[in-house]
Amino acid sequence: MERGFLDEDFTRISVTQNSLQELKEILDQWNEENPAYSCFTLGKVDLVPTVEEYMALLWCAKIQVDKVYSRAINPPTFLKKLMNIIGISEQWVTTRIKQKRDNKCISWRNLKDVVLKHLDMKKRVDVFALSIYGLVxxxxxxxxxxxxxxxxFDRLDKGFTPVLAILAETFRSLNACRRAGEGRFIGCAQLLLAWFHSHFWKVDKVSYRVFSGSYFLLKEVVATPMRDDISMEKWIAILQNLQEEDVE
Incomplete structure (x- = not known):
């Protein structure tokens, strides 16, 4: 492609586009066996949470985004990590560790006692925050x-961002439910709901400023009374009949 500017000057532009055919063939072979990024399909519109959206919703923008959390190669034992976070004796922690299927865990009932009774206020806050991560x-x-x-949780104070781990768990759980055709969503349902609302809530046809530093969508969702007078079937019908212009 050539474009003359003056008699002696010209600009030559080479336009090359990658072929998508092989990628499409591989995708067709996979069919429904692999995760889909279009978590919600509403008519002709596909919606999927992004890293930027979850960072804004969680107010994690100030966390170092280049330090992505991944499980440590040789992490301390569950016992040692709990002792460090809770600040209570090894005997107390050991007697309260349980085995749930393939995972070790500790009950909220035990952690609640620590939150309410620990003499160290910082430890109270740490255990409360740990409980939010574990329960919500x-x-x-x-x-x-x-x-x-x-x-x-042990690595959050080192500047690691949890956003990608949260988002990955959301995709994994939604895909598992989609494959089975049913199931319990294992992830932060409240955060997913807030993200979902961010694409539909409108005031006078103007979207909320979700990415504004002065606007906290999670607080808005919590403060808004939930509709309990609409059946599941009705919600399904509402979502199925959404038009493209209804989705921000």
């Missing part, structure tokens, strides 16, 4: 905090 963000075993959560 990564709810593996109901009523218990999983061993893997303590590994992530």
């Amino acid at each position: 963000i990564f709810p593996k075993a109901l009523g218990h905090v999983n061993e893997a959560v303590t590994d992530l």
